[in-house]
Amino acid sequence: MDLFEYQGKDFFARYGVPTSTGVLVRDPEAAVEAAREVGFPAVVKAQVQVGGRGKAGGVKLVRDEAEALEVATAILGMDIKGHTVHKVWVEHASDIAREYYVSFTLDRGVKQYLCLLSSEGGVEIEEVAKTNPDAIARVHIDPLEGFTETEAAQLVASAGIEEVSRVGVAKVLLQLYQAFVEGDADLVEVNPLIVKTDGNVHALDAKVTLDDSAGYRHPEWEAYRADMELDGREALARSKGLNYIGLDGTVGIIANGAGLAMATLDVVSQAGGRAANFLDLGGGAGADAMANALEVINTDEKVQAVFVNIFGGITRCDEVAKGIQEALERVELSFPMVIRLDGTNAREGHDILRGLLSDKIRVEETMVGAAKTAVELAKKGER
Template identity: 40%
Template sequence: MKVHEYQAKEIFSQYGIPVEQHVLCHTANEAIKAYQEIVTDKVAIKAQVLTGGRGKAGGIKLANNKESVRQYANEILNMTIKGFPVKQILVSEAVDIAAEYYLSFTIDRNTRSVVLIISASGGIDIEEVAHKTPEKIIRYSIDPFIGLPAYLAHRFAFSFFKQNELVERMSSILQKLYKTFIETDASLAEINPLVLTPQGTLIALDAKMVFDDNALYRHPEIHALFEPTPEERIEVTAKNRGFSYVHMDGNIGCMVNGAGLAMTTMDMIKLHGGSPANFLDIGGSSNPVKVVEAMKLLLNDSKVEVVFINIFGGITRCDDVALGLIQAFDQLQTDIPVIVRLTGTNENIGRGLLRDHSHFQVAETMNEATLLAVQSVKGGNV
């Protein structure tokens, strides 16, 4: 689960990580009031959307009077950044910057540990730095039994600074960010940039946090911040109905029983030149009602041009799945072709039921079914 910058900064502040003065606003008039309250010559007006690249998209502007605050606030509030409409902005104290740094904690699944990622080349071009000069990005794996005690934090801080005072400040921020990361069950806690002012102060000028969905039950105060996108709302609905569903960008809707088979199905679609629209695991149940709900979920995606149903009947009975599909199409009016591969318990009965229904194309092997699905969206040419 992602949160907005202003929400991440509130969490940072609770853990003692320094951030600049800021006020959340929803209108240009609120932005002008915030500008007057902050009592500063210059402010940054920042779009609050759950995506990166705001600066390059024009979603961050500097203003030094009420007129420019109003102008930029109105402009940004009428923007859409990467498909996200801007509904709120953050009016922040503009900070003089002597240097910018990057630091984050995230999960490294290869080493099964938290990893600290730091760079003395922070800012909006950090992705380019990682691509062109990866040697400037330093990674440290954190031993979960040791964590980040003062001696390690000082060691990492010396990667940035030589002056003891700055090393102390940086090591304190590192320890506090690590504590934030661990105690909130985050999967990412990022400061980019962490800025050094000419006065020697370190400030988290931007904040990003992503949380482990599976741990949100332990953090109701964080879960309350959840602002689902339309796709995420569908995923939540699917979860409540007992499915594992992830939306993707393709046009072949997939319904499969079993996560491994679902992954294999998507691999087969890509192998034959197609593009899956989703990951959908309906689990081991053979309840026809569940199949009906899964079909509704797939057909509600406007990008789906064909549905590929791949069922291996172990616990799941193929005839029950077939009955569920027939019931679904008695309720749903659609011309979308449906390719079905049934293998396992009562497979011959299931195939027979579907062959008597004109809407389904029935295949016996996964390869045959995949080819039929890809051909359906490519006009018969693979």
């Protein structure tokens, strides 16, 4: 679950991380009142779950009420990388002396946590990695041993943080690590982490992704979920218990397993197409799950073809094929469908699917072949 900035700051505050207090509003007039409350100069910040807000004009400094009204009116309703701004966060402008970058995440390759720290904050970390990779210090953290004060101090020094700020930055790193681990987060990122003119270290931004599988331990997350903004596709998918994320391509994706779904997105991209969604059926791919998946994808007007990619392990391919057969009796497709089955009882599954073949329903032996066919069909539909 990706949090909005204001939710991320609330999450940080639970672990003592210093952040800016502010006011969340949904209309320009309320933004003026909020700016008056926090004090001028203030900053009006678009609340969207995507980076690049500043470059898009979604973060603006305002010095008086007239400017606050003008800026809030411009930002509310703005489109930022496909996300419409429905609310803004208004906080008092910070007096910034220096800007840094810090993040904690999981490095799955080495099965350890990873902390990145850079003395060049306030810009996209990808740009820093390209132009000045030496400006990024990193340390792997053994989850069983944790992140110590000594390691934090060493990391701060190796990142080239000014000596006068090192103690304060190290302290915040330890607080962020606590938030990351105890808060069951997949990612915590602050860009920028600032040193104010009074010397205090402060999280000016908050990007947080929580691990949904740990939600049972955190009843307080329900408040975050209640304020999530889902498009129609995602709301329908959630109501049907599907693991779905809407994207902006034309090839619908249905796969069983998160890893296979991610690989499917990659192979569609390699074939020259763009995925319209991520949809993981999980372990089951029966008629109900398949019908629900097709119903959700049917609501996406951008979809021109769908790629069903199933690998049978415990789930048998003949059972999946029966599920697809039953689902197609319940859902009228608005697009052609390409199916790839492999794994347990794949031959029996293909025998069942053979009776479904038509101009609208095709079966491919390989994932690459199926991706290419789906992309070709999607491009024909776009013409």
